[in-house]
Amino acid sequence: MKFPNSFGSVYKLSGNRRNPWVARKTVGWKVIEETKKSYPIYKFIGYYPSRQAALTALVEYNKDPYDISDTITFREVYEQWSAQHYPKVSESNRRGCTAAFNTCAPLHDMVFSQIKVDHMQEVLDNSGKNSPTLKKIKILLGLMYDYAVLHDIVTQDKRDKVRHLDIRSAGNPNARNRTPFSAKEVQLLWDMSKGSEYVGAVLIMIYTGVRISELLDLKAEDVHLSERWFYVKAAKTEAGIREVPIAEKIVPFMEHWLDKGSDYLICTADGNKFSYRNYLDSYWIPVMDELSLTHRPHDTRHTCVSMLTEAGVDERIIKKIVGHRGQGVTETVYTHIELSFKLDAINKI
Numbered sequence: 001m002k003f004p005n006s007f008g009s010v011y012k013l014s015g016n017r018r019n020p021w022v023a024r025k026t027v028g029w030k031v032i033e034e035t036k037k038s039y040p041i042y043k044f045i046g047y048y049p050s051r052q053a054a055l056t057a058l059v060e061y062n063k064d065p066y067d068i069s070d071t072i073t074f075r076e077v078y079e080q081w082s083a084q085h086y087p088k089v090s091e092s093n094r095r096g097c098t099a100a101f102n103t104c105a106p107l108h109d110m111v112f113s114q115i116k117v118d119h120m121q122e123v124l125d126n127s128g129k130n131s132p133t134l135k136k137i138k139i140l141l142g143l144m145y146d147y148a149v150l151h152d153i154v155t156q157d158k159r160d161k162v163r164h165l166d167i168r169s170a171g172n173p174n175a176r177n178r179t180p181f182s183a184k185e186v187q188l189l190w191d192m193s194k195g196s197e198y199v200g201a202v203l204i205m206i207y208t209g210v211r212i213s214e215l216l217d218l219k220a221e222d223v224h225l226s227e228r229w230f231y232v233k234a235a236k237t238e239a240g241i242r243e244v245p246i247a248e249k250i251v252p253f254m255e256h257w258l259d260k261g262s263d264y265l266i267c268t269a270d271g272n273k274f275s276y277r278n279y280l281d282s283y284w285i286p287v288m289d290e291l292s293l294t295h296r297p298h299d300t301r302h303t304c305v306s307m308l309t310e311a312g313v314d315e316r317i318i319k320k321i322v323g324h325r326g327q328g329v330t331e332t333v334y335t336h337i338e339l340s341f342k343l344d345a346i347n348k349i
Helices: 053-061 075-086 092-102 117-125 129-150 158-162 183-195 197-206 214-217 246-259 277-291 298-310 315-322 329-334 339-346
Strands: 009-012 021-032 037-048 227-234 243-245
Touching: 009 053, 009 183, 021 053, 037 075, 053 117, 053 158, 075 129, 092 129, 092 243, 117 129, 129 158, 183 197, 197 246, 197 277, 197 298, 227 339, 243 315, 243 339, 246 298, 246 329, 315 339
Parallel strands: none
Antiparallel strands: 009 021, 021 037, 227 243
């Protein structure tokens, strides 16, 4: 069906959606001065379960135009924004935005223009999420409000309110602080390591800075003991894929585990790969209980960073060892740290 000029259009969004059909109408044009190109400015009338429903809404709108900002919901703004945004970004970025949107469930069916700062703050406060996730939610809200301002769903002053959302004290009140092992506790581990291979595994984590997932995923073929390094090729972030130096003092522990002949460095009694839950419940927690310690596996990573810092190691080298993302272009792009420098650094602790 060909519509009259300026009548509007309907189209279908991709993916599995409850209301995939969109009705919209061009209400003006925006000219980019630098390129002299013009782009349509759309007013979105609504989102509908079928093409016929969208067409009906478009016809009714043309009979008696109404202010779309009084009807369009948070969910509908997200669906329209994501249809434009998602094709331009990576899969991990899309997953992060989707997770952030799902956390905003109390807002989904609210009229977008009627959402107040208090509504959004309440979502953050009751989310049960920690700072990194709360930051992603705030970014998503900002992007959605940018889109809503551009399409005359809300005014700019509504967008400005997003910056006042507080993510410093919101989130999970039961979140654990990351506490490094003290020098006394590290010495206790050394004292007990002769009688327990699993205490040795804790010391491997402390003196390499690897995440527990990286250690359990580490294959024996990726350990180059004679050259004193191993390769983490599956990591949480791109920066986590790295060559990790092996400190001289943990070589005996590495040799012990390699002698088991498993495909994985750290393995179960029958030579199989550990699941995180199995390792945590069967080995980590019993070791901590026996030594009267209360640490979680991630504390070993913070311990490594703390010990390297106390030893005066350059921050850029520390980040390369533990796989932290650099804070600037110089660190992430132009700084290449050779293995020998990392070995010298790790042997200082």
